[in-house]
Amino acid sequence: MQFSNKWLSFYRILLCMGITLTLILNIANKLPLPTLERMEHILYDLRLSKTVVNTIDPRIVIVAIDEASLAQEGHWPWPRDKVGYLVDMLFDYYGIKLLGFDMTFSEPDTSSGINTFNRLADQELHNDAAFLAAFNKLKPQLAYDEVFAKSLSRRPVVLGYYFSHIQEKYPEIGQLPLSVTSTATLPFSNLLDSPKSYVANLPELQTAAASAGFFENPYIDKDGIYRKLPLLLEYKGQLYESLALALFRSLLNYPPIQFETSEQYGNSRLESLHIAGIRVPVDEAAAILLPFRGREGCFTYISATEVLNGTVDKAKLQNKIVLIGSTAVGLLDSRATPVQHIYPGVEMHANILSAMLDETIKSRPNYIVGLEVIELVLIGLLIIFVFPHLSAAWSAIGFLAILSASVWGNIYCWTQMGVDTILAAPLVQLFSLYGIQIFFGFFLESRKKKHISAMFGQYIPPELVEQMSRSDEAFTLQGESRKMTVFFSDVRGFTSISETQDPKALCEIINAIFTPATHLIHEANGTIDKYIGDAIMAFWGAPMHNPQHASKAIQSALAIVTMLGALQKEFINRGWPIIDMGIGINTGTMNVGNMGSQFRIAYTVMGDAVNLGARLEGLTKQYGVKIIVSETTRHDALEFAYRELDRVRVKGKQQPITIYEPLGLIDTISPEQHQALNKLDAALHAYRQQQWPAATGLFTALAGQYPHDKLYQIYLERIAFYQQNPPAADWDGVETHTSK
Template sequence: MRELLKRLFKRDQLILLGAGVSVTVIMIALFLSQPKFLHLLNLKIYDNYLRQYHQPAATQVPVIIDLDEKSLAELGQWPWPRYRVALLLKYLTAYGAVAVASDVIFSEPDRTSPMVMQADVRRELHIDMRFEGLPRDLMDYDRLLAYNLKDGPYTLGFDFSRDRAVANNDCCVRPARTAVLSPPGAPSPHDCLPEGDRMICPIPVLAEAAPESGFITITPDLDSVYRRVPLLYSHDGQIYASLALATLMQATGEKNIIIKMSPVGIESIKFNDVVVPTDAGGQMLINYRGPMRTFEYISAADVLARKLAPGSLRGRIAFIGTSASGLKDIRATPLDPGFPGVEAHATIVDNILSKQILSVPDWAPGLEFLGMLAGGLVTTFLLMWARASWIILPLLGMGCAMWYGSVLFYREQNLFISPMYSYLTLGLTFITLTLIKFWREETAKRYIHGAFAHYLAPSVISQIMDNPDALSLDGQEKNITIQFSDVRNFTSLSEKLSPTQVTDLLHDYLTPMTRIITENEGTLDKFIGDAVMAFWNAPLDIENHQEKSLRAALAQQRRLEELNKVFLEKYGFAIAVGIGIHCGPVRVGNMGSSDLFDYTLIGDNVNLASRLEGLTKYYGQKIVVSQAIRDACPDGHYFRILDNVRVKGKKEPVTIYTVYAPEEAEARRDELALHERAHQAYVDRDFETAETLFRQLRGYGRDTILCDLYIERCEHLQTEPPACDWDCVFTHKTK
């Protein structure tokens, strides 16, 4: 194996490969162990997603009945007499609420009941106190409330606690009715669900009367922020539903919960055809909709005073809770450090009803693991084989793809796939290997200097080292014909292909194109992705170089028609190529840095040739040439005038043409003659005639882009005639 690696890779590459694999393995170990500091960092990334992409409440079903400062000021301090609570429940159902849940636990008897007061006075003061004219049903407010609970869609809250001092053992709340769908080898739900040691429950008379009950227990993450809620709890071999889940079941009339298990734990919870994805412990991520008061708050005092419009709560689910100072149940969330616990229950109901439930799917760790491998290994191989200037864009592209993919999962599928470990692996691998390459390159420079000392005089080496300007980069100024060609919409086309197919497509296209250039005595300057830059008349002088560049362009288009037949069969689409040609004086020679240089061109005419290639798409033409090319090639080709333009970055206008071979021009003689008439009418300011002729020209079914362009111009110029000094020049604002 070692010998095979030596044959496949150079020594420097083996060092980089070993370092890159080592960094990746270390990150995999951290991923598997999930250290606390990285776990907290991952939670902060999740919080950022939630803050940046959270949406407003999707339903108007939940409403908060607030035991606020106003209620306490008007009706007295909490706890209120239970008859008042009974009235509140009755009024809420009278207003149309389909379910009412209490986030307040009635864990102690009502001390304001007349019967309780009689007993206290008799025991402590030895006085028999009697109430004249008081109905017997009002002697015990707890029984009055219990009587009212039996007849309505009410859910009472209870809590799980590890504190023996506050927990009560005489708990009469009923467990949830559950069924379990479990594949072979899956654990029991009791082994996965959080387990409550003790319960804080409503007093038995209320717990037995309430149609439903649900726990309000929720545990924060390591940073004391509440991001998830258990929907089910296990206690003494029974399973209990959360307040939000129990209330939803009460509202829908559903009585059964189906727990779907997987080999690693709980996969989802289903009731009434609603599937709620959870983690392995049966916890649901809360898709918070905003800070406090995202949902509607109604003062309990207003409900008791009958100030609401009739039917104003029809079809809604009411949660009774408090925002009053001293009573507020505060929870820190990613969107609000002081979020009332009762509004968390409302948020859960909204999430489930809208089916906008955030989750981390069971395949997320696998995808994150693959992202780590890709980040580490791709970065390693890029740094092993590619130049530094070539790897920035691929790495940036990979980083953007990781982030955008994660965001896309979150926004479109409500799935959180963390890019953290992939980013850390990519970044640490890049930094480590870059430092190694830097060290190796410095070592290599010293080695090469010493090695060449055996072949060159030390004095010569010293002069070059001391005076790099001795290597002149100057060239010469010549009249050069420049050609730019580019595949249109190549980025979108390449998205349909694998990287290997993109490479094969470029090879199949570029090979014949460059061969045509060289066969016509052109010089290939460079490939710019799918674009090609070539020139004529350098380094050797070429006679009729403008003519040869035109022949090459026409031959390239003819060859492309043949290639497209293969591309359609092989890749499912054809490609279109735009070619721009211009000639003029430029500086040609060795251009570059003191260390590396390239034989190429610079000058304003190079830029103009590039702009002409860009105009092929705008005018819907395969080839666009300048006036200079037309003047240099008076015979042998037909030049069709396109426009007088001022390209971006240039002040002087230029007349541009497209070119046809003689046989094609003859075949389209009538059409081209009509174009000349139409364009001349446009130049002569006869825009009405020009528009009519261009519309006739469009009927040929070719050059529709060009015809539509001139039709639009003519319509505009008829409405807003140009100034007297109009020169027919169109200024392009973009490249």
């Protein structure tokens, strides 16, 4: 067996190390695991959505081409003169600080009919002086692109455009803005993402505008969610900035971008951008984690038609940064994000600009991979080499501690340090390795269960053996002293029953009583000590500690009484005598263990507390009740309602005790029973104060209400006796019983 255990341990360590190594290779980008990547994305989205601030940034306003604007101003695209008028209104009337367009104007606007008028002026009407004079006068107003360009000129306006990562039929449309820098000057060796074509704005518009930035995102995860966006892209050896970055630099008067790098595997890799002293953390491809403030609506939205008509309060736009973008459903400018599955694309750029202004962009620095590898190694070492030496309880505590530390550390790095770390890999490792410990520990637990079954299986129910096998408690057959509860039951009138039944019927009767009674004791996790003729002796609290031993004993006693009531019908049908049972229960310190002789030994309990339990069972017949428990048992099982029976001295003990009859759980007692208990308490108080008339009245009322209850007749007889034979001056109201 020892050899087998060594091999089990070897396979356990080998399997755990294999899982750990696989996860390390994955986070080092050496072994892709799509399922783990998907889990990481889910946890990332959950963490992000639960930690967003969900507050409105008052510095940035979105002027939306929404359904109301389309209904009022006509379908999109609008004529460029109307867009130019929108720009004029924003700057001249509302006094905004900066304007950005989340859209591209790549095709000439001829919606005014200017091409037709040009053809007529060149051909059919070239000799019509009146037409030519009118046309030349109107021509500046009909050149919508020129009107729009004029509105852009000498104003802080950033246009939008996009790159394409597929080879288009017409690879270069429009005019790119000035690049940020040449890639030849970059201080790092890794290459940024390189698109294959672009669609930019008309040259006259781009020349008139202050700048432009791209707004497309090539970094869409496999599940279609936008979690990252590049701030820089490389095209034909030149570096171009995103719309949000162009807006940010425009606010700072276009300072140069400085690049911070770090050494990794002998290469310089991009770490962050520095703009006018502000650090913007990026990854090696100049991409940032999208810094969402919350769900849609973290920026003030104003309908474009309200701006065109001048119906917006000036205070809402004055000195604001404005982004113009489409939010109408038909224009399809929405994205799937971690915070919302349908999210306006224009608000993504607003989020980035807001985070750059607040310097709250999260990062995943290059060094973090090394720390994550260390984390996985430490978790692996702890579970592989420490957990096998811990008990099941401490192992579970250790598991929860590592789990809590991993989750807390991940959230702390995110919220307090602004650093993104993996969570799925350590959780998968933790659950996998802990599961392996449990799996291999099953074989050892099976051996433990067999050992416990060999020691205690003949005394206790299989359910308790199963519970003991899972417990960390050390079990032994050696004698020890502990607080427990003992149970004695006895079939009433069994001697007379045995005289009227043949041996076979007598065995059947006893079996019919003991089988369900034993089952109920086992259900309450009791240990059968022995069967003594027509009596059952059982106890709770050993071999396994049970803080509810008193409650369990009363629970089983009440269940047995209920069972006997149902059993009477079966006995009557079979022609057997009606049976009854008395039960005594006591709680106290007892000696428990294997006791006997070299010829015969039994796992049993002994002591004064055990003897008192037997005496209480004997008193049940005298008081006309089925169950009597001691005051110590009542004290440890307060969830039950009790009827106080008496204060007694039993044979062999000088110290008086109070005895009770359990009636059931407190919340199952009827109002009538509660009233009767209160009346009994008052009667007993009057009785012990020797207030005989008051006590007589109360007990007489109770006896009238419950004519078959023997207890009240007992007290009425005692009172009658004491009225004739007054007790001694030191009488304490205690009844002394001299028989067993």
